[in-house]
Amino acid sequence: MENKTWYKEMSVYQIWCRSFCDGNGDGIGDLWGVLSKLDYIKSLGVDGIWFSPIYPSPNADYGYDISDYKNIHPDFGNLEVFKQVLDGAHERGMRVFMDLVINHTSDEHPWFIESKKGKDNPYHDYYFWRKGKGKKRPPNNWDSLFEGGAWEYDEGLDEWYLHIFSKKQPDLNMDNPKVREEVKSIMRFWLDMGVDGFREDVITYISKVDGLPSAKVKLPAATGMQYYADGPRVHEYLAEFKRDVLDFYDCFTVGEGSLMSTNTALGYVQEGENQVLNMMISFSHMQADCLVTDFIQRPFSLTKLKKSLSEWQNGLYPNAWNCLYLENHDHPRIISRYGSEKYRVESGKMLAASYLFLRGTPFVYQGQEIGMLNNYLPNLEDYRDIMMKNNYRIARKLGLPKKKVFEMAQKGTRDNARTPVQWSNEKNAGFTEGTPWFGVNPNYPEINAESQLEDENSLLNFYRKALEFRKENEVCIYGDYKEHLKNSKDLYVYERNLGERKLLVICSFTEKTVRFDAPEGIDLDEGKQVFGNYESCFVIGNGFTTRPYEMRVYLF
Ligand code: NOJ
Secondary structure (H helix, E strand, O other), rough: OOOOOOOHHHOOOEEEEHHHHOOOOOOOOOOHHHHHOOHHHHHHOOOOOEEEEOOOOOOOOOOOOOOOOOOOOOOOOOOOHHHHHHHHHHHHHOOEEEEEOEEEOOOOHHHHHOOOOOOOOOOHHHHOEEEEEEEOOOOOOOOOOOEEOOOEEOOOEEEEEEOOOOOOOOOOOOOOOOHHHHHHHHHHHHHHEEEEEEEEOOOHHHOOOOOOOOOOOOOOOOOOOOHHHOOOOOOHHHHHHHHHHHHHOOEEEEEEEOOOHHHHHHHHOOOOOOOOEEEEEEHHHHHOOOEEEEEEEOOOOHHHHHHHHHHHHHHHOOOOEOOOOOOOOOOOOHHHHHHOOHHHHHHHHHHHHHHOOOOEEEEEEEEOOOHOOOOOOOOOHHHOOHHHHHHHHHHHHHHOOEEEHHHHHHHHHHHOOOOOOOOOOHHHHHHHOOOOOOOOOOOOOOOOOHHHOOOOOOOOHHHHHHHHHHHHHHHHHHHHHHHHHOOOOOEEEEEEEOOOOOEEEEEEOOOOOOOOOOOOOOOOOHHHHEEEEEOOOOOOOOEEEEOOOOOOEEEE
């Protein structure tokens, strides 16, 4: 029996505030800007907003290094304006989810500053402070995912602290019950204010193997990961947060883990008494054109993408729920990756249909709905992304040529998703009246929200219609999933079924013409074409020949 619930039926819009919309003219997106766009967000047909971190932060990792969990970054506003946003969203029938980053804090968080003061300080054990061999050798051989080794030496203490991300992001010691109480208090703070749940950052990293052993098997730039990804007590801690806090609220959680199998994910999200998260953000479908990280690019492979999507669709069926996305603040723009900049609108609509109608809760990232593209900057110094800069250093150290590495950086950087949202063809794309904190993509005169609002055939209106359709047709939400033409290198075809209803989605991932024949048992003439990205869609002999990046959706 399907467990029907609101978070399965919703779709969510993700805001990375710094680049969303500037309301006070200082060049930085903020909550006043969000307030002014609530109607726009609602008009997309979404039911919730996920805010990437908007807490005070020194911005070593743009908000994912938090220095105060119970406040708002002054660049973005204050608690008062946040409450206005929260109320405004609720009045419009949208929920609000906060990013909860508890694997690490900023090194400027008062807990860390205290922890450095001495071994007897009550906050010392909030973090992983360990002895190494003096200042020469760290306590183990783990890598930081953002810069060199995972340990930083402190002269005063003659100890090292662990940081899996940058040295400005020291890892919290979740084994300390006081730290877990702090987490609960943070959760309650936001839930009591009215927030509806959390996206939990790298949540599968929060429990480290006892003794923090050196890794015998080295992983490229990620040595040690085997000792903290899905660590020994992560389920126990998440169950504790659920039991002590989350169960008292009508809220939802989506976890972010590293690359994981569907079986590992089920351990967290399978419905039943051991469920600790509602959904898990999967990664493998974001690797159809790269190797592990967006930095190491490969030619796009549709079969790789389909394999991953189907693995998660089937693997989580029927008792767990997928988190569906193609873009967020950590990945380059999807049209520039899996689609075609030349066929921007066509491929944008096709990509939207390729995932919005899958089984799961769809997330749409700011600017995705208007088809924003990557923005390639001329110099390394023009970029801000700490992760890309780390990858750049590693690649150069390995001896790869400068020009090649820079091209990889341009294509693979997270900054591609972090350029200001293009609202109109006015100065600075209507993002700010001041000087934008980060370069606006010069293509804004052609690609902007305003020009798409009234255009029936725009990508923006496609997203609106598709999200509305999903809401009105239960087959899109609760239907089962079946893939066709698995071996096709050009077409992604899937079907959803619920009772008498069937949805058939056909997506061409190529500029070439390809003949599509309806799968056995399906007569296209019996269905109604509900979506497409071209005019005049004929069916000839129970199939058709695709045009570049053609997409059709039939309802039976
Ligand atoms: C995942 C977040 O999405 C990313 O932006 C961040 O850099 C890391 N976690 C570290 O918090």
